[in-house]
Amino acid sequence: MKKTIFTLSAFLMGAGVFAQSLTGYEIMKKADEVPEPVTSSSTATLTIHTKKGSDRKREVIMKSKDYGDVKKEVIVFVTPKDVSGTGYLMFEYEEDSNGNKKDSDNWLYMPAMKKTRRIASSGSESDGSFMGTDFTYRDMGDRNLNDYDYKLLGEESVDGTECYKVECVAKDKTEKDPRYISYIAKSDFILRKCELFDRQNQLHRVLTCTNFTTIKGFTTAQRMKMENVQSGTWSLFETANIVYDGGDIDDSMLTVAALEKGRIR
Amino acid sequence: MKKLILSAIFLLFGFQWAISQEVKFSGNIETLWGAGAPWTDKDTARGRMTLGETSFTGKIDSYFGKSSALVEGSARYDSIEDSQEFSVDECWLDYTSDFWGLRIGRQKTAWGKADGIDITNVICPKDLSSLAVMTTNEKCAIDAVRFSVNGNQFTADAYWIPFFTPAKLSDAKFEKPESKLSNGEGGLKLSGYFSVLDFSFYGFYGWDDMPFLDYTMSAEGVNVTGEYKRMAMLGIDAAVPIKETVLRMEAAFFPKRHFQKSSGIIIEEKMLSAGKGSCSSAESSLERNELFALAGLDWMREGWTFTAQYYCDYVLGELENLEREKALQQGATLSVSKKLLSDTLELSFSGVLGLNDFDSFIKPAVTYSLSDQINLSGGAYIFIPGPDRDGQYGSYKDLSSGYARCKFSF
Numbered sequence: 001m002k003k004t005i006f007t008l009s010a011f012l013m014g015a016g017v018f019a020q021s022l023t024g025y026e027i028m029k030k031a032d033e034v035p036e037p038v039t040s041s042s043t044a045t046l047t048i049h050t051k052k053g054s055d056r057k058r059e060v061i062m063k064s065k066d067y068g069d070v071k072k073e074v075i076v077f078v079t080p081k082d083v084s085g086t087g088y089l090m091f092e093y094e095e096d097s098n099g100n101k102k103d104s105d106n107w108l109y110m111p112a113m114k115k116t117r118r119i120a121s122s123g124s125e126s127d128g129s130f131m132g133t134d135f136t137y138r139d140m141g142d143r144n145l146n147d148y149d150y151k152l153l154g155e156e157s158v159d160g161t162e163c164y165k166v167e168c169v170a171k172d173k174t175e176k177d178p179r180y181i182s183y184i185a186k187s188d189f190i191l192r193k194c195e196l197f198d199r200q201n202q203l204h205r206v207l208t209c210t211n212f213t214t215i216k217g218f219t220t221a222q223r224m225k226m227e228n229v230q231s232g233t234w235s236l237f238e239t240a241n242i243v244y245d246g247g248d249i250d251d252s253m254l255t256v257a258a259l260e261k262g263r264i265r
Numbered sequence: 266m267k268k269l270i271l272s273a274i275f276l277l278f279g280f281q282w283a284i285s286q287e288v289k290f291s292g293n294i295e296t297l298w299g300a301g302a303p304w305t306d307k308d309t310a311r312g313r314m315t316l317g318e319t320s321f322t323g324k325i326d327s328y329f330g331k332s333s334a335l336v337e338g339s340a341r342y343d344s345i346e347d348s349q350e351f352s353v354d355e356c357w358l359d360y361t362s363d364f365w366g367l368r369i370g371r372q373k374t375a376w377g378k379a380d381g382i383d384i385t386n387v388i389c390p391k392d393l394s395s396l397a398v399m400t401t402n403e404k405c406a407i408d409a410v411r412f413s414v415n416g417n418q419f420t421a422d423a424y425w426i427p428f429f430t431p432a433k434l435s436d437a438k439f440e441k442p443e444s445k446l447s448n449g450e451g452g453l454k455l456s457g458y459f460s461v462l463d464f465s466f467y468g469f470y471g472w473d474d475m476p477f478l479d480y481t482m483s484a485e486g487v488n489v490t491g492e493y494k495r496m497a498m499l500g501i502d503a504a505v506p507i508k509e510t511v512l513r514m515e516a517a518f519f520p521k522r523h524f525q526k527s528s529g530i531i532i533e534e535k536m537l538s539a540g541k542g543s544c545s546s547a548e549s550s551l552e553r554n555e556l557f558a559l560a561g562l563d564w565m566r567e568g569w570t571f572t573a574q575y576y577c578d579y580v581l582g583e584l585e586n587l588e589r590e591k592a593l594q595q596g597a598t599l600s601v602s603k604k605l606l607s608d609t610l611e612l613s614f615s616g617v618l619g620l621n622d623f624d625s626f627i628k629p630a631v632t633y634s635l636s637d638q639i640n641l642s643g644g645a646y647i648f649i650p651g652p653d654r655d656g657q658y659g660s661y662k663d664l665s666s667g668y669a670r671c672k673f674s675f
Contacts, residue, residue: 048607050607056607056609056634056636056637057637079637080634080637080638080674081291081293081637081638081674081675082293082640082672082674084291091460102460103506103508105458105460105506106506107458107463113375114373114374114375114404115375117378117504117563118378118463118504118506118511118513119506119511119563119565120506120507120508120509120510120511120563120564120565121506121508121509127567128565128566128567128568129567129568129604129607129608131608132604132607132608132609133607233607250363251417252363252364252415252417255415255416255417255418255420255458256420256456256458256463257413257415257420258415261359261361261366261413261415262326262328262333263361265287265328
């Protein structure tokens with residue numbers, strides 16, 4: 001789950017050469033090190049399926065640029081219309097060599113109030129629902145590799161793709177889902193499925209990644225579904241209009257000024 | 266043949282224009298009804314309709330590359346007053362390049378980091394025309410030119426406002442300063458955005474958007490007129506993220522700001538002048554330096570949002586002859602909200618407590634998203650007087666109302 005869902009978690013590289021001798025940690029490290037494009041631009045539709053069977057939709061525009069030590073990302077709502085133009089700007093910092101990670105910087109622009117508000121590090125909201133979906137903010141951001149203990153449980157096929165089955169247990173037991181099992185494809189070290197367990201160690205949510213596409217050598221899951229098996233709800237994250245390294249994102253677009261002036265379209 | 270080629274060229278260019286220039290239309294329809302709360306005065310307020318507004322707001326947003334334009338207008342019908350109002354809320358054109366930008370026309374903007382309390386937020390005037398807009402801290406647009414310089418971590422916005430727009434009042438209109446270049450307003454905002462903090466500096470020179478009342482005697486009695494006075498402001502704000510919280514601070518200094526004299530003093534001075542046979546030249550205000558500051562804290566976790574603020578406003582110098590009775594006015598605000606049911610239901614409570622008279626204004630509310638287009642909400646505006654005096658908020662006690670609102674967004 002390290003590769004962010006926001007940046008469409010799955011990128012192709014580094015086929016499983018050392019398959020036999022890898023430990024759980026090494027597999028997750030390889031998944032973590034799968035190359036990503038420098039810039040990414042896309043639109044996404046989030047479908048929220050409620051217990052009663054009704055669907056709500058949220059459409060967003062997403063842009064990001066990786067500067068190496070920091071990744072700058074912006075999300076702007078297109079629908080629902082009453083929040084259209086609302087934008088999040090996030091600066092996510094990379095882990096340093098000691099495994100420490102600086103808190104992210106976050107801003108929220110509210111067009112109705114014509115104001116940008118500094119909001120606390122996403123870590124504070126990390127177990128909260130992302131935009132009312134079954135995804136949490138933690139799912140949408142990077143998980144620190146060193147925040148978990150890993151154990152290779154074996155191998156299993158997911159939709160015909162051979163995967164490593166790696167158990168990840170949070171060192172911080174206060175996490176909402178402190179244990180999860182990642183299914184990492186042996187061929188490309190890209191996440192195919194994830195099962196998340198709650199504090200009572202009961203299966204809570206299941207993430208499945210499908211509709212893979214390869215753009216400029218980067219493989220991406222265009223469809224990610226998170227099912228809450230306890231509540232019966234699910235959320236579907238579908239991306240479209242993906243452009244990698246397209247030269248369409250300059251530094252000035254990933255700023256508070258760009259958010260306020262409505263430059264993210 | 267020539268006509269055919271020209272038509273083809275027009276069609277081709279027309280098609281290209283149509284696919285490259287985006288025009289979006291959006292808006293909302295809203296109905297807001299409210300009635301006086303059970304504890305208000307039984308003869309004048311209790312059970313009487315205090316809110317009866319139906320409105321339509323439409324917005325057209327067009328952009329092509331670095332150029333954009335926006336027009337937003339609204340039509341409102343007030344069922345209580347049986348009156349209609351049409352307004353141009355915003356209408357501007359904008360050019361924003363990577364490093365600089367220009368926005369010209371009727372526009373709205375907001376300064377400062379405070380929530381619901383205006384400290385440095387003096388650039389757009391207040392809308393006090395109805396109970397509904399008063400309680401949401403709504404602002405009016407200004408007719409301005411905004412020139413911006415944008416860096417990755419710094420922005421600078423300079424405003425020139427050639428036409429003064431006063432605060433919108435419900436039932437009173439006073440003569441504005443003459444529209445001439447020397448009566449314009451200007452503002453400057455410099456902002457920085459960093460990991461450790463965000464900060465801004467502000468400067469404003471213009472007009473106080475509230476009128477100062479003057480009283481003149483005539484054979485028919487006392488006539489009340491209003492005039493607007495010059496105002497300057499220097500301000501600063503900062504937001505500091507500390508783990509799960511954000512600390513916000515804001516302060517402003519108003520040099521030689523005008524303060525309203527009490528009506529009794531104005532009339533007395535005019536009568537004295539008249540008695541001496543001189544022209545009535547008494548001023549309706551006195552100049553004093555003023556300091557206004559606020560500190561607040563935000564905390565968000567798992568759908569909960571908590572905000573608390575403390576503010577104080579201090580007038581330097583003598584208060585004799587002024588309407589204002591205390592040099593230090595202070596208060597605190599609290600806001601708590603929780604989102605439930607996949608963010609479709611929001612319970613919120615916000616309030617402000619005046620620490621001089623211990624009067625308060627509280628707003629409990631429930632908002633439910635019936636669909637992606639329709640929002641339903643219900644709540645109350647509750648004004649509570651202080652134990653000894655009504656105070657700033659308590660003076661509106663008979664406007665305490667329960668309300669229901671529905672909104673369709675498209």
